[in-house]
Amino acid sequence: RTRVYRFGNKTADGSSKMKNLLGGKGANLAEMSVIGIPVPPGFTITTEVCTEYNELGKETTVNLIKEEIESAVENIEGTMGSVFGDQDNPLLLSVRSGARVSMPGMMDTVLNLGLNDKVVQGLASKTGNERFAWDSYRRFIQMYGGVVLGMKPESKDDIDPFEEIMEHLKRKREIELDTQFTVQDLKDLVYDFKDAVKKRTGKNFPTDPWEQLWGAIMAVFNSWNGDRAVYYRKMNGYPAEWGTAVNVQAMVYGNMGENSGTGVCFTRDAATGENVFNGEYLINAQGEDVVAGVRTPQQITKLGSQRWAELAKIEENDRAANYPSLEELMPTMYKELYKYQDILEKHYRDMQDMEFTIQDGKLWILQTRNGKRTGAAMVKIAMDLLKDGQIEEREALLRIDPNKLDELLHPVFDPKAIKRANIIAQGLPASPGAATGQIVFFAENTKKYKNTILTRIETSPEDLEGMNLAKGILTARGGMTSHAAVVARGMGKCCISGAGALKIDYKNRTLTVDGKEYHEGDWISLNGSTGNIIEGKVATCQPELSGEFAEVMKLADKYATMQVRTNADTPKDAQVARNFGAQGIGLARTEHMFFEVDRIKAMREMILADTVKGRKNALEELLPMQRADFEGIFEAMQDLPVTVRLLDPPLHEFVPHQLATQKELAEDMHISLAAVKGKVAELHEFNPMLGHRGCRLGNTYPEITEMQTRAIIEAALNLKEKGITAKPEIMVPLVGTYEEFVAQEKVIRETAQKVFEEYDDTIEFLVGTMIEIPRAALMANKIAEKAEFFSFGTNDLTQMTFGYSRDDAGKFLPIYLEKGILKVDPFEVLDQEGVGQLVKMATERGRSAKPQLKVGICGEHGGEPSSVEFCHTIGMNYVSCSPFRVPIARVAAAQAAI
Ligand code: PEP
Ligand code: MG
Helix, strand or coil: CCEEEECCCCCECCCHHHHHHHHHHHHHHHHHHHCCCCCCEEEEHHHHHHHHHHHHHHHHHHHHHHHHHHHHHHHHHHHHCCCCCCCCEEEEEEEEEECCCCCCCCEEEEEEEECCCHHHHHHHHHHHHHHHHHHHHHHHHHHHHHHCCCCCCCCCCCCCCHHHHHHHHHHHHHHCCHHHHHHHHHHHHHHHHHHCCCCCCCCCHHHHHHHHHHHHHHHHHHHHHHHHHHHHHHHHHHHHHHHCCCEEEEEECCCCCCCCEEEECCCCCCCCCCCEEEEEEEECCCHHHHCCCCCCEEEEEEEHHHHHCCCCCCCCHHHHHCCCCCCHCCCHHHHHHHHHHHHHHHHHHCCCCEEEEEECEEEEEEEEEEECCCCHHHHHHHHHHCCCCCHHHHHHHHCCCCCHHHHHHHCCCHHHHHHHEEEEEEEEEEEEEECCCEECHHHHHHCCCCCEEEECCCCHHHHHHHHHHHCEEEEECCCCCHHHHHHHCCCCCCCCEEECCCCCCCCCCCCEEEEEEEEEEEEEEEEEECEEEEEECCEEEECCCHHHHHHHHHHHHCCCCCCCEEEECCHHHHHHHCCCCCCCCEEEEHHHHHHCCHHHHHHHHHHHCHHHHHHHHCCCCHHHHHHHHHHHHHHHHHHCCCEEEEECCCHHHHHCCHHHHHHHHHHHCCCCCHHHHHHHHHHHHCHHHCCCCHHHHHHHCHHHHHHHHHHHHHHHHHHCCCHHHHCEEEECCCCCCCCHHHHHHHHHHHHHHHHHHHHHCCCCCCEEEECCCCHHHCCCCHHHHHEEEEEEEEEHHHHHHHCCCCHHHHHHHHHHHHHHCCCCCCCCCCCCCHHHHHHHHHHHHHHHHHCCCCEEEEEEHHCCHHHHHHHHHHCCEEEECCHEEEEEEEHHHHHHCC
């Protein structure tokens, strides 16, 4: 088995297809080498060796790879014409990690390896630059000391031991910058650094270059299991078995004088996707100087430089003289770089992010990778490459990360402003977008200021109006499917839920985070895409939907075989979703229609009624309002199907729990406060999620089902007169037994028949059920004898299959995720292994009874790409999701079909 793969000098043992074995960086270095890009020669030790190292330990691993490495180093020496460890003509090496996916900054790197007291002199005379040689040496000891010898700050508050020595010398010499050190200073630093290593580790700093090399290789392997890397892996769900490769390469220097430099460049604009070559560079500098931000980097192209100068308000003369582009300053180098970026982009058929170094008039490409980009750039680049003929339609669609489309749809923070943001806490990114506003703690106070952030321990349906008025919603409790999260996503409103670090005191109207107190009226900002809670105001801007966005959507519809509907409760939401391409409504939660101020009163009267007659009277009042709601929604959806779900939540959610509101209600209804209180107490449930809700309401109070059915059918008939063919699909929630469904179906059909007779006209409609109780999934074949469609309510199905309360899971889910007991939040990503079995089985059983059974999903998972793929695989007819997730689901559905 080969454990070491060489590259350089236009040949390589590996290729870009070997990312798993060579890591992303190693595979691309091999590939570049083969296609004639000048990369500094080197070799890659495979990720498998990392795994061997973890199993077998250092000694055995060294023996396994020793010969291959010695021969690979010889190979580098041959290409570079210098010798590792030689005092007159030294070769220096870099040692870098490189996993199969990029894990920026998570693992360690050692540069300038191979230096010691003698070699440094050889380097000085070879380059004729003593300062450069000693500066390289002190950087090497610093990096090697930190990475390999553990010379890190002793505690969190300590500074780096080497930095401390440098600071000390700067004070003594009364200078401020590293660049002000003299050669003698650098020599003193090297001496002091080595002394510090001896004192702290009890050992001399290794002088043998080979010992240094082995130390660095092992350190990179060790860094795979370092805290940072482990955390990053966990966050992204990468398994430990992957391991990291190690890339050892000849050092090239951008800091050898005015004819040297280093930079980073992109084949296209990573923010906008515009097809312009761009990047930054510094003359006489090493890579880390560009990133560190000590010196202002200059632009690579003349155009970029001019654009930059315009923003920085620099006159053209001044710009050309003091901040020239590489294109102007080193035209030959620029031309060569331009040629390589073109070759690389065409080769990889994607936007590349490259690093380069110019050493004394010779250009080297150090790295290339597919560049990270914004959602907007992702869309534009994919469509541009398609138009260019570089990729075909399917490939273009697969280039879209559906989740990233979200960025395009919600207001966003101004990228410049967000850089300065002070993040005070983090919660769950429940609903994306950016919101800035003044803190209020009560829904009714959302009218007090123009922009508010409704800040609650948790929200309840009573807060709906306030949530609608607020710019953003922040809760200390609750998960991704908590009330706040579900409602906010539906509204397309920014929401962060479950931010456990927040201490909210309703009585004193304060929010305390980390000892700091915030009051009503204080400004905060929420980034619903990251879960970051930010102190103060942050400027936002509206995203622009480009023409390319529409092109992606068109392509998605061409390839998707599964439809995408939306969860919408109002004509406005329905319209938004249609604009995003929804092909129907998969869930209209009718209870959301009852929360408006004038309706809740009638609703409360209905609930407080002691007799069927009293209840019917109150329902009579609600009927015209519901009918108007449905007319609005049917009209917005025109001829598309609309699934209307009958009342679902427990009645106690509709009655007031605050004394003042109870008093008001008693007065309104001309009954005693005690009677109101009595009813509220009577409705109290220990476990409302498993209580008197769903079809249990309709089965105990059939008059509610009657009223809702009547409203739906009448609305459809009224629209028929206007020439609109409404297609209602009436859905019974929370069914667990066949009989529960049949009893409701009977009420629905009888009521519809009555209305048809009254109107002397009919419409087509379906009656179906949600599958959201495990028993219903088990009994699916029986239920499908009667039900005309199934819609999986995976929020409840997840709740009841796991036995995790949707409203209380916020207390333990974060800990489960952190400990790895759960890999992902099952309320967010459908648990295909467990809950998915029920969904698959119920679909199969349902269709065994009724082959044409229409099947969809309307839980929150309907807009999550991996869950959408699952729904496609098991043959669902549609997924339904909140309006702002419709484009995401459309692309995910297309990708699943490709
Ligand atoms: C569900 O349970 O998945 C569902 C869509 O219904 P709700 O979230 O309203 O309970
Ligand atoms: Mg449900």
